[in-house]
Amino acid sequence: MGCCPLWCDVSIVRPHAKSVVDDHVHVIGAGLAGLSAAVRLVKAGVKVSIYEAGSEAGGRCRSFFDSRLGCRIDNGNHLILSSNHAVMDYLQIIEAENTLHVHEEAVIPFVDLEEDIRWKILLKKRLGLWALLFPSQRVPGTRLIDYVTALRLVWAADDKAIGQCLKTSGSLWRRFWSPLCVSVLNTDPALASAKLLRAVVWETFISGPAVTKPLVPKDGLSETFVNPALTFLKEHNADFKFNFSVRKLDYSNGRVARLLGRDSAVDVARRDMVVLALPPFATQKLLPELGVPDKYEPIINGHFRLRELEHERSFIGIVGGTAEWLFWRDNIVSTTVSSAKALLNKTNEELAMRLWCDISRVFSLRQAELPPYRIIREKRATFTQTPEQVQKRPKMATAFANLWLAGDWIDTGLPATIEGSVRSGEHAARAVIKNIKIYQGP
Numbered sequence: 001m002g003c004c005p006l007w008c009d010v011s012i013v014r015p016h017a018k019s020v021v022d023d024h025v026h027v028i029g030a031g032l033a034g035l036s037a038a039v040r041l042v043k044a045g046v047k048v049s050i051y052e053a054g055s056e057a058g059g060r061c062r063s064f065f066d067s068r069l070g071c072r073i074d075n076g077n078h079l080i081l082s083s084n085h086a087v088m089d090y091l092q093i094i095e096a097e098n099t100l101h102v103h104e105e106a107v108i109p110f111v112d113l114e115e116d117i118r119w120k121i122l123l124k125k126r127l128g129l130w131a132l133l134f135p136s137q138r139v140p141g142t143r144l145i146d147y148v149t150a151l152r153l154v155w156a157a158d159d160k161a162i163g164q165c166l167k168t169s170g171s172l173w174r175r176f177w178s179p180l181c182v183s184v185l186n187t188d189p190a191l192a193s194a195k196l197l198r199a200v201v202w203e204t205f206i207s208g209p210a211v212t213k214p215l216v217p218k219d220g221l222s223e224t225f226v227n228p229a230l231t232f233l234k235e236h237n238a239d240f241k242f243n244f245s246v247r248k249l250d251y252s253n254g255r256v257a258r259l260l261g262r263d264s265a266v267d268v269a270r271r272d273m274v275v276l277a278l279p280p281f282a283t284q285k286l287l288p289e290l291g292v293p294d295k296y297e298p299i300i301n302g303h304f305r306l307r308e309l310e311h312e313r314s315f316i317g318i319v320g321g322t323a324e325w326l327f328w329r330d331n332i333v334s335t336t337v338s339s340a341k342a343l344l345n346k347t348n349e350e351l352a353m354r355l356w357c358d359i360s361r362v363f364s365l366r367q368a369e370l371p372p373y374r375i376i377r378e379k380r381a382t383f384t385q386t387p388e389q390v391q392k393r394p395k396m397a398t399a400f401a402n403l404w405l406a407g408d409w410i411d412t413g414l415p416a417t418i419e420g421s422v423r424s425g426e427h428a429a430r431a432v433i434k435n436i437k438i439y440q441g442p
């Protein structure tokens with residue numbers, strides 16, 4: 001699932017081989033998709049220039065110093081799994097694997113705040129499925145038959161919503177499918193795409209490694225996914241232009257010929273290639289003819305600085321609260337609410353009170369007053385991943401001979417996640433390299 005049709009082994013292109021170095025690729029957008037494409041390209045010996053509208057790289061996946069909390073925080077909690085193989089390959093190339101904190105237990109812990117029950121979802125392939133035979137290993141309140149009916153997901157047509165395949169009531173829905181779907185697809189679980197959920201279930205519980213471990217950055221998103229990539233790219237002579245927003249593309253003979261910024265322009269030579277790694281709304285401004293997903297879902301994160309927290313670094317999924325996830329390390333507790341449209345009209349204080357209530361209940365805290373906090377609203381965290389919007393995802397190839405698309409919203413067969421964006425960048429890089437080789441002849 002989600003495999004690239006344009007497979008090309010980048011390792012056979014010798015780094016610094018003259019024929020490849022002569023080619024120049026312009027990567028527009030320095031989010032994870034753009035960085036992933038750029039890293040693969042420089043590794044193959046291609047000259048890369050990166051143009052980023054912001055003053056820093058990372059896009060929707062970044063860290064910054066928060067003066068109110070007095071520490072660095074992430075724009076949002078990001079959880080990845082060791083089965084996310086494109087992410088793991090990317091981190092290996094940029095030598096950032098050891099910046100991840102590995103949760104040694106292959107489980108996702110959950111708590112139901114309404115009924116005060118805790119349980120763990122096993123992330124083990126074979127053992128995990130066999131374990132369902134034992135009531136003590138199932139999600140509390142579920143029967144074996146509930147899991148059997150989930151097989152409907154396997155046969156669901158690509159245009160079906162999850163609510164059309166799975167039963168949207170009962171304990172399995174409330175305590176497993178609903179939290180899984182809203183977290184992975186950032187969309188109302190009943191309305192979200194069954195096809196994308198199937199891809200995740202397939203890669204995590206069926207085709208993936210025997211044991212999947214949850215991973216989070218040790219220090220921050222930028223320290224894991226962004227800064228090591230920038231170092232790697234600089235070491236490979238990539239060229240960066242920050243605060244360069246590409247406003248328009250000029251074309252000539254079916255190829256991109258110029259990138260126009262606000263005050264300057266960059267000529268794209270006849271043999272140059274371009275990778276556009278922007279969000280859908282920004283891509284459509286440059287390619288008005290292209291159909292793109294046009295609905296978005298917010299994610300709200302709340303970060304709280306406690307006086308002290310005597311719990312080892314970890315995370316937990318929440319059912320029956322406002323937040324769906326709690327992550328903590330040292331004395332910082334961070335909460336995530338996905339598909340949070342209904343909360344966007346609340347004030348920061350109202351949100352903080354509700355999220356603090358969840359934190360207090362999870363940790364049985366007695367601290368009544370609200371600690372220092374920061375609320376971050378990412379209004380367009382991902383596109384809305386309903387079947388109707390998923391059908392609008394374009395392929396990475398475009399009508400222009402030297403232009404490819406990348407981003408978490410491109411049709412990778414995966415949800416809009418780090419794995420999806422990194423994989424899309426990798427696919428675009430492979431297509432570019434294949435094209436360079438065709439262009440040069442055998």
Ligand SMILES: Cc1cc2nc3c(=O)[nH]c(=O)nc-3n(C[C@H](O)[C@H](O)[C@H](O)COP(=O)(O)OP(=O)(O)OC[C@H]3O[C@@H](n4cnc5c(N)ncnc54)[C@H](O)[C@@H]3O)c2cc1C
Pocket residue numbers: 028029030031032033034051052053054057058059060061075076077078079080244245246247277278279282299300301378380381382406407408409416417418419421
């Ligand atoms: C709060 C939050 C929580 C999340 N949690 C998770 C999680 O737990 N697990 C997970 O796997 N994923 C998660 N995601 C999703 C993940 O962050 C995204 O899928 C990924 O970061 C998208 O990367 P991208 O490169 O495709 O897009 P972007 O990050 O949007 O990158 C696009 C870049 O293009 C730049 N740009 C835009 N217009 C122009 C222009 N005209 N010229 C030049 N540059 C331009 C932007 O500034 C940006 O840097 C989360 C996202 C958010 C917001």
